[in-house]
Amino acid sequence: MAIYACDPAAARGRRVIEEESAFRSCFQRDRDRIIHSSAFRRLKHKTQVFVEHEGDFYRTRLTHSIEVAQVARTMANALGLNTDLTEAVALAHDLGHTPFGHTGEDALHELMAPYGGFDHNAQALHIVTSLERHYAEFNGLNLTWDTLEGIAKHNGPLLPLAEGETLPVTLAAYNAVHDLELHTHASGEAQVAALSDDVAYNNHDLQDGLRAGLFTEDEIAELALIGPAYAEVDRIYPSLDPYRRRHEALRRVFGYMVSDVIDTSRARLDAAAPESAEAIRHLGRPVIAFSDDMWIKLKEIRQFLFTRMYRAPSVMEIRTKVTQVVTDLFPIYMQDPSLLPQRWRQEIEAVEDEAQLARLVCDYIAGMTDRFALQSHARLMGVDILHDVH
Numbered sequence: 001m002a003i004y005a006c007d008p009a010a011a012r013g014r015r016v017i018e019e020e021s022a023f024r025s026c027f028q029r030d031r032d033r034i035i036h037s038s039a040f041r042r043l044k045h046k047t048q049v050f051v052e053h054e055g056d057f058y059r060t061r062l063t064h065s066i067e068v069a070q071v072a073r074t075m076a077n078a079l080g081l082n083t084d085l086t087e088a089v090a091l092a093h094d095l096g097h098t099p100f101g102h103t104g105e106d107a108l109h110e111l112m113a114p115y116g117g118f119d120h121n122a123q124a125l126h127i128v129t130s131l132e133r134h135y136a137e138f139n140g141l142n143l144t145w146d147t148l149e150g151i152a153k154h155n156g157p158l159l160p161l162a163e164g165e166t167l168p169v170t171l172a173a174y175n176a177v178h179d180l181e182l183h184t185h186a187s188g189e190a191q192v193a194a195l196s197d198d199v200a201y202n203n204h205d206l207q208d209g210l211r212a213g214l215f216t217e218d219e220i221a222e223l224a225l226i227g228p229a230y231a232e233v234d235r236i237y238p239s240l241d242p243y244r245r246r247h248e249a250l251r252r253v254f255g256y257m258v259s260d261v262i263d264t265s266r267a268r269l270d271a272a273a274p275e276s277a278e279a280i281r282h283l284g285r286p287v288i289a290f291s292d293d294m295w296i297k298l299k300e301i302r303q304f305l306f307t308r309m310y311r312a313p314s315v316m317e318i319r320t321k322v323t324q325v326v327t328d329l330f331p332i333y334m335q336d337p338s339l340l341p342q343r344w345r346q347e348i349e350a351v352e353d354e355a356q357l358a359r360l361v362c363d364y365i366a367g368m369t370d371r372f373a374l375q376s377h378a379r380l381m382g383v384d385i386l387h388d389v390h
């Protein structure tokens, strides 16, 4: 490992002190706790782009998280960073997603507007610091400080706040008791995990979008990063069948992105010459990055995916319906919290005001899988919103 890697022997430790494992480093143990969490298992039925009933081929938040962790390990290893910490942060980065992905998040954010809003990154931290309830001596997973800061700073430092911005309430509350130093950048490991998210989804969404027939290979071959990949495949394998041709082209695109991050980040690390993990945190700019040229090409892909996939009419039609599911469920549980399961009802006794009740209901709904939300909606509203024809 490089001098600037996070060394498990020097980790900042857990909020509740525990005996170290004889077999696993503290970061390995964090990763294992994340894999064994309920929230991680529920990612298997949470939307990446397509709602779960739309087909078994497409990515879910679980398969996406595994792909992020895979590429993150490769990049961390190439850069001399700690692969276990990188993997832990990568596997945890989407734990806070609601049913129906960003659509559910937007709906919950609006419903929670009077009570501090909702943010999936803050929710991931809330889950691993509070909502998982399996251990005798603490709520949450009691992860190391290093993993928690990586989860909190998925989008970079959270402080100082921009004008009119506030910290998500659950994050602010946790930070008040366990200072995650929100002014600094995260470790190199967490920065790798964050960029791996972009590498993974921009690649797999192209694959899923093609499979769904939302656009064609000829159309994506017009994009600056993708055209050369198809050209190279056609040159080497002039008579490849269409499926192998697609795979060969897209795996090259993936490789271009990974090589670019490794080369750019190596150059940045060489130039900054950080002498510790702490030095990376205080550098004032990220050390893990795409080159400017790659960033321009990536933005073109992101724009294409946004208009042709995330805002495609067929995706938007489902979006309207699943927004209704979340919008219907929230007031039902607010008005009659006795409908909540036992584990949540117990907490209602400690609720002091409407904002606390709303946060509880929000946490419960946010934890639902797509199918559980749809089932709950069908049971409570008497309609199967995706299948009933009106």
Ligand SMILES: Nc1nc2c(ncn2[C@H]2C[C@H](O)[C@@H](COP(=O)(O)OP(=O)(O)OP(=O)(O)O)O2)c(=O)[nH]1
Pocket: 048, 049, 050, 101, 102, 103, 121, 154, 155, 197, 201, 205, 310, 311, 315
């Ligand atoms: N259907 C649908 N999917 C979306 C929408 N916005 C984003 N997605 C999907 C596309 C990508 O697979 C993925 C990108 O979002 P992520 O949650 O991974 O990253 P994002 O940069 O939005 O947030 P984050 O980095 O986690 O703070 O989510 C949307 O409005 N509708």
